Amino acid sequence: MKLFKKIASFVLASGLFFSSSVFADTVKIAFIDPLSGPFATTGTIGLAEWKYAVEKLVNEKGGVLGGKKMEVVALDNKMDGKESLVQVQVAIDQGIRFIAQGNSSGIANAITDMVKKHNKRNPDKQVIFLNYSAVDPALTNDKCQFWHFRFDANADIKMDVITDVIAGESGIKKMYLIGQDYSFGKAVAAAAEKYLAQKTSIEIVGNELHPIGRVKDFTPYARKIIASGANAVITGNWGADMVNLGRSLKESGFDGPVYCYYCATAGITRTFGETGKGMLNIVGEGKLNPMNPALEAYNKGLKAKYPEADMSQPRITNAVQMVAKAINEAGSATDMKAIAYALEGMEFENELLQTKVVMRTSDHQAIQDVHVGMHTDDVDIDFDNSGYGIKMYKTVKMASMDSPTTCKMKRP
Amino acid sequence: MDLFIINVIDGLIYGLLLFMLSSGLTLIFSMMGVLNLSHAAFYMLGAYLAYQISVYTGFWVGLIVAPLLVTILGAAVERYGLRRVHQYGHVPELIFTFGLFFVIEELVQYIWGRSMVNYNSPESLDFIAFNLAGGSIPAYKVFMLLVSVGIFLALYYVLARTRVGMIIQAALSYPKTVEALGHNVPLVFMGVFGVGTGLAGLAGVIAGPSLTTFPGMAFLLGSIVFVCVVVGGLGSLFGAFVASLLIGWLQTFAASYNIGAADILIAFGYEYPKDVYYHPWRDLWTLTLPQIGPILPYILLILVLVFRPNGLFGKRET
Incomplete structure (x- = not known):
């Protein structure tokens, strides 16, 4: 029995050690969208686009802050408002500071409220909400708030x-x-x-x-x-x-x-x-x-890795690169206030899409072609x-x- | 007037499609006393199987083979599933079919994925049959109409004019006597369940290209089929026919005419609010017939159950 306890504690300790040593250096983004149920197709394609963008546009180019890798953590919200808030909490408890969500403006409304409250109460554990798809105009008008950034053009x-x-x-x-x-x-x-x-x-x-x-x-x-x-x-x-x-x-x-x-x-x-x-x-x-050669290679790579996915939401490549840029400018992956201020008003040239994106300061609405x-x-x-x-x-x-x-x- | 005629035709096509589903359901109910809750799942299965077959061999082979496969599957479900559950009474049978619905629905999504599949009408039917009032009736819809009418006539003939039909009708009311006369009643049950689900499969095959083959199709049509059967009278084939057409027309006409609550309220002397979007009764003022269209069949269901509990043509006490 004693031996068993010893082994168990050893395994537990080493597990903790390994998990912390392996994952401590990545900057995580929680992807919270439907990955099961009738809306799973859209969510799954979005996840593939996020993962590939992070891999190709950030990690393969040297990561952020001089070598840190970024990582997308998938959390299934089943297209349900309540479940989404639970998953946001799960992400926060895991120490994740970036929340990406897009399917359904109703859910985005709920998340933006939660993030706002959370950040007020926990200034040491603030999170940023990266809205990559929800287009209800209210999110950048009456319901706008500092921690919410919308990368899609609104309705x-x-x-x-x-x-x-x-x-x-x-x-x-x-x-x-x-x-x-x-x-x-x-x-x-x-x-x-x-x-x-x-x-x-x-x-x-x-x-x-x-x-x-x-x-x-x-x-x-x-x-x-x-x-x-x-x-x-x-x-x-x-x-x-x-x-x-x-x-x-x-x-x-x-x-x-x-x-x-x-x-x-x-x-x-x-x-x-x-x-x-x-x-x-x-x-x-x-x-x-019509496309350009850089985009062709990128799309081919995405298709090779995720055959069922499409570049259905090119803005995801903006979101990923802009977040990486903001982290580098802030010089930290945990000082969320500095990162948010870096994102605010950011002008970004996306070489892949050959477009410019401006994150408008007044309402955090991305302005783009x-x-x-x-x-x-x-x-x-x-x-x-x-x-x-x-x-x-x-x-x-x-x-x-x-x-x-x-x-x-x-x-x- | 032209729009009226075109709606009559559209409603007829939709109603006959509903009949193909409800006829199988009501046959199974009258025979075995069990409401087959998994019926719509067989409809979905028919569409997906036909899609898969059409990928390799084209639409027409799928039209024949897919319903046969569904029939065989339905018969197998009766033989190896329902028949065993039968001895425990009706409630376990009901729960069995209820569970089966979800199993089939999930299986279909597991195999064919969660997005819609590209199941289309055959090219030989991709033309316009005739034009009416600026709108056109595609040949495929006419084909749907012909298949449905054909099925109705064939069913009627088999049940009313053949020996098999006589045995089925007899087994409906006096299964013990029929058995005593030397007929294999369990085999009749199996056959009826198989054919019933096969009809649902056929409905799926011909509806798939028109109403889209997607994971929500069983759920979308499932509930309305029960309404047809209950309104028509459980176990009555003719009742199911009348109720299906009735509901087909009800839904088509409700979606076609934008009669709003506002028109009625104004007719009663109320004044249209100036800024309706900020009016406390906004939801009432802006309500239109197409918006309540999908619940009309359920209102009909409640009315029928209250005033004619056996349904329009039902004889059986339930």
């Missing part, structure tokens, strides 16, 4: 760019707005109404929200849209709701453009295939097509290994750089 910025394109299309006289009945769908509809009225004389012939994930057959919606005489459709739909809407429109004889936020990757591009050609127009940051692209098979980098992808045809440089914000940031 308003994207709509600003979409409506720029629409304003240039002389054939569009009547517009139909359709979206899922929740905060994001409403935000898209409100932004569309606002910008269309500002920039064009297009008549909005329909503005409706349908129950999210409950519509079995979109045919009647498509019939209604056609009967309304609309030339074009704007939608914030994602997942099966997006595919079914698009397919029903095409099948029912609608031949106008559909402007969308989330009509690519995670199986959507593959499922649309030929059907989506000439119909889908997507707005987003990160120009993949935003593009509108079309679904086509004439691409260098495809999605879902389908031969189809998104080719950008319109770019707005540093979109919405001077857009107003209601953010009143309190700085520590």
Whole structure:
């Protein structure tokens, strides 16, 4: 028995020793997004993009602070708000100081609140929230806070760019707005109404929200849209709701453009295939097509390591490199206040995407080039290994750089 | 008026698809007294199997082979699963099928992944059958319609006009007597369960390209099928037919017309609030028919259960 205890304590001690010696020198980022359940595809692709970006763009280039490696720790939130907060706590307890999350603005809202409170109460263990995908405008307006940084263009910025394109299309006289009945769908509809009225004389012939994930057959919606005489459709739909809407429109004889936020990757591009050609127009940051040689090599590497993944969210390469740069500028991986101040207002040249990104000081919204692209098979980098992808045809440089914000940031 | 006609056609196609699912379910119920909660999972399985087969051999082989595979699987589930559970009564049977639903759903996601798969209608049907009111009816939808009608006629013929149908109908009400007459009732049960799930599989095969083959498809259609069966009357094939069409049209028309609560309120003399987005009754004022469309079948379900507990055409006390 005594011997057993000795062995056990030895094993335990050596385990502790090894784990601390192996991991102590890495800078960890907790990746908190759905890795199981119906939304797992999006989460898994995002994780692969984070891991590969950290490996390729930071660690292989010598790490941070003169040799420290960075590491992505995956935590599954099952697309659930409560579970997400538990995982944030898990990350904090493990000593992780960077939280990356993106899927669902609802969850991002919950995390930003928690991070804000936590940092106030634990000035010695502060964390930074890297929001790489949640686009609810409120996060950088009314709900903005010092520790939250958004790397994607928010829903308003994207709509600003979409409506720029629409304003240039002389054939569009009547517009139909359709979206899922929740905060994001409403935000898209409100932004569309606002910008269309500002920039064009297009008549909005329909503005409706349908129950999210409950519509079995979109045919009647498509019939209604056609009967309304609309030339074009704007939608914030994602997942099966997006595919079914698009397919029903095409099948029912609608031949106008559909402007969308989330009509690519995670199986959507593959499922649309030929059907989506000439119909889908997507707005987003990160120009993949036409591409440059550096990006080609990067994408090849990503595909070799994670065959099912895509460069669906090029902004992740911004986020990773900007965090590394901020750590180097702050000269510490634990002085979160200094890192946050380094991130704030940072101007960053991403060689890979050949773009500039500015983390706007006033509200921590990344300002970057935003593009509108079309679904086509004439691409260098495809999605879902389908031969189809998104080719950008319109770019707005540093979109919405001077857009107003209601953010009143309190700085520590 | 043109939009009305086109909605009638769309609703009919959707309703007949529902019938293909509910017919199997109601047959199984009337025969074995067990509500097969895993029914929609077989529908999903049919779609995914057909997708896999279509990758290698094209759509048409999948159309024939996938439902057969589902039929065999369904029969095997009855023979080696349900039949053993049967002796413990109805509740364990119900729980068995309930568990089976999740097992199949997870298995499908394990094999084919969690994103949607690229299952499409055959190229030979990729044309527009006819145009109506600026909208078009694709040939594939017409094909769906024909298959569903064909299945309905075939089922009716088998049950009403053949010897097999006679035995099935007799076994429905007097299984002991039928057994005493020398018929193999357990075999009949197995056959009915197999064919019932096979019909669900066929529904999946033809619905997959149209309604998208994705992991949530079983869950999305599963609950509505039970509504069809209960509204029609548990165990009544004709009831399931009528209820499926009714619900098909109900959902199609509800989604087609943007009648809002505001129209009704104004008709009753209330005034539309100036700034509706900040009005305390905002949710009521902005409510429209398409938004409540998906719950209409469930309201119908409750009404039917209250006023006609046996369903529209049901005879059996449940």
